[in-house]
Amino acid sequence: MESTTTSTLDKFGEEDIFSTVLRYGLYVGAIFQLICIGSSIFLPISQETQGNDGEIGEEQKQSTDIINAARRQHKIRKLEKKKRR
Missing domain, CATH: 1.20.5 (Single alpha-helices involved in coiled-coils or other helix-helix interfaces)
Incomplete structure:
Protein backbone atom coordinates (compact mmCIF):
# COMPACT_ATOMS: atom_id res chain seq x y z
CA MET A 1 0.00 0.00 0.00
CA GLU A 2 2.84 2.36 0.76
CA SER A 3 4.40 2.01 -2.69
CA THR A 4 1.21 3.30 -4.34
CA THR A 5 1.07 6.21 -1.89
CA THR A 6 4.59 7.35 -2.70
CA SER A 7 4.04 7.01 -6.44
CA THR A 8 0.89 9.14 -6.32
CA LEU A 9 2.68 11.83 -4.29
CA ASP A 10 5.61 12.00 -6.72
CA LYS A 11 4.60 14.59 -9.33
CA PHE A 12 7.53 14.21 -11.67
CA GLY A 13 8.21 10.50 -11.71
CA GLU A 14 11.69 9.19 -12.33
CA GLU A 15 14.35 11.50 -13.71
CA ASP A 16 15.35 10.91 -17.28
CA ILE A 17 18.86 11.42 -18.64
CA PHE A 18 18.08 14.95 -19.91
CA SER A 19 16.97 16.13 -16.46
CA THR A 20 20.11 14.71 -14.88
CA VAL A 21 22.41 16.33 -17.45
CA LEU A 22 20.57 19.64 -17.10
CA ARG A 23 20.79 19.57 -13.30
CA TYR A 24 24.54 18.86 -13.28
CA GLY A 25 25.10 21.44 -16.02
CA LEU A 26 23.42 24.07 -13.86
CA TYR A 27 25.65 23.09 -10.94
CA VAL A 28 28.77 23.42 -13.11
CA GLY A 29 27.57 26.80 -14.41
CA ALA A 30 26.95 28.09 -10.90
CA ILE A 31 30.39 26.97 -9.73
CA PHE A 32 32.00 28.64 -12.77
CA GLN A 33 30.20 31.90 -12.00
CA LEU A 34 31.37 31.79 -8.38
CA ILE A 35 34.97 31.22 -9.52
CA CYS A 36 34.75 34.17 -11.94
CA ILE A 37 33.30 36.49 -9.30
CA GLY A 38 35.88 35.37 -6.75
CA SER A 39 38.75 35.90 -9.16
CA SER A 40 37.58 39.40 -10.03
CA ILE A 41 37.46 40.27 -6.33
CA PHE A 42 40.57 38.57 -4.99
CA LEU A 43 43.11 38.57 -7.84
CA PRO A 44 45.29 41.68 -8.20
CA ILE A 45 45.39 43.78 -11.36
CA SER A 46 47.83 42.34 -13.87
CA GLN A 47 51.03 44.16 -14.83
CA GLU A 48 49.80 44.67 -18.40
CA THR A 49 47.06 47.08 -17.36
CA GLN A 50 49.33 48.88 -14.91
CA GLY A 51 52.19 51.03 -16.08
CA ASN A 52 55.68 50.86 -14.64
CA ASP A 53 54.65 53.24 -11.88
CA GLY A 54 51.45 51.35 -11.13
CA GLU A 55 49.41 53.85 -13.14
CA ILE A 56 46.87 53.21 -15.85
Whole structure:
Protein backbone atom coordinates (compact mmCIF):
# COMPACT_ATOMS: atom_id res chain seq x y z
CA MET A 1 0.00 0.00 0.00
CA GLU A 2 2.84 2.36 0.76
CA SER A 3 4.40 2.01 -2.69
CA THR A 4 1.21 3.30 -4.34
CA THR A 5 1.07 6.21 -1.89
CA THR A 6 4.59 7.35 -2.70
CA SER A 7 4.04 7.01 -6.44
CA THR A 8 0.89 9.14 -6.32
CA LEU A 9 2.68 11.83 -4.29
CA ASP A 10 5.61 12.00 -6.72
CA LYS A 11 4.60 14.59 -9.33
CA PHE A 12 7.53 14.21 -11.67
CA GLY A 13 8.21 10.50 -11.71
CA GLU A 14 11.69 9.19 -12.33
CA GLU A 15 14.35 11.50 -13.71
CA ASP A 16 15.35 10.91 -17.28
CA ILE A 17 18.86 11.42 -18.64
CA PHE A 18 18.08 14.95 -19.91
CA SER A 19 16.97 16.13 -16.46
CA THR A 20 20.11 14.71 -14.88
CA VAL A 21 22.41 16.33 -17.45
CA LEU A 22 20.57 19.64 -17.10
CA ARG A 23 20.79 19.57 -13.30
CA TYR A 24 24.54 18.86 -13.28
CA GLY A 25 25.10 21.44 -16.02
CA LEU A 26 23.42 24.07 -13.86
CA TYR A 27 25.65 23.09 -10.94
CA VAL A 28 28.77 23.42 -13.11
CA GLY A 29 27.57 26.80 -14.41
CA ALA A 30 26.95 28.09 -10.90
CA ILE A 31 30.39 26.97 -9.73
CA PHE A 32 32.00 28.64 -12.77
CA GLN A 33 30.20 31.90 -12.00
CA LEU A 34 31.37 31.79 -8.38
CA ILE A 35 34.97 31.22 -9.52
CA CYS A 36 34.75 34.17 -11.94
CA ILE A 37 33.30 36.49 -9.30
CA GLY A 38 35.88 35.37 -6.75
CA SER A 39 38.75 35.90 -9.16
CA SER A 40 37.58 39.40 -10.03
CA ILE A 41 37.46 40.27 -6.33
CA PHE A 42 40.57 38.57 -4.99
CA LEU A 43 43.11 38.57 -7.84
CA PRO A 44 45.29 41.68 -8.20
CA ILE A 45 45.39 43.78 -11.36
CA SER A 46 47.83 42.34 -13.87
CA GLN A 47 51.03 44.16 -14.83
CA GLU A 48 49.80 44.67 -18.40
CA THR A 49 47.06 47.08 -17.36
CA GLN A 50 49.33 48.88 -14.91
CA GLY A 51 52.19 51.03 -16.08
CA ASN A 52 55.68 50.86 -14.64
CA ASP A 53 54.65 53.24 -11.88
CA GLY A 54 51.45 51.35 -11.13
CA GLU A 55 49.41 53.85 -13.14
CA ILE A 56 46.87 53.21 -15.85
CA GLY A 57 48.37 52.11 -19.18
CA GLU A 58 48.57 54.33 -22.26
CA GLU A 59 45.81 52.45 -24.10
CA GLN A 60 43.38 53.02 -21.26
CA LYS A 61 44.30 56.72 -21.11
CA GLN A 62 43.63 57.09 -24.82
CA SER A 63 40.27 55.34 -24.62
CA THR A 64 39.31 57.51 -21.63
CA ASP A 65 40.29 60.64 -23.57
CA ILE A 66 38.17 59.56 -26.54
CA ILE A 67 35.16 58.94 -24.30
CA ASN A 68 35.58 62.31 -22.59
CA ALA A 69 35.86 64.08 -25.96
CA ALA A 70 32.65 62.42 -27.15
CA ARG A 71 30.86 63.52 -23.98
CA ARG A 72 32.09 67.10 -24.44
CA GLN A 73 30.91 67.17 -28.06
CA HIS A 74 27.51 65.82 -27.03
CA LYS A 75 27.19 68.47 -24.35
CA ILE A 76 28.13 71.25 -26.79
CA ARG A 77 25.60 69.99 -29.36
CA LYS A 78 22.95 69.81 -26.68
CA LEU A 79 23.61 73.42 -25.60
CA GLU A 80 23.55 74.64 -29.23
CA LYS A 81 20.23 72.89 -29.77
CA LYS A 82 18.85 74.58 -26.67
CA LYS A 83 19.99 77.99 -27.94
CA ARG A 84 18.07 77.49 -31.21
CA ARG A 85 14.77 77.06 -29.39
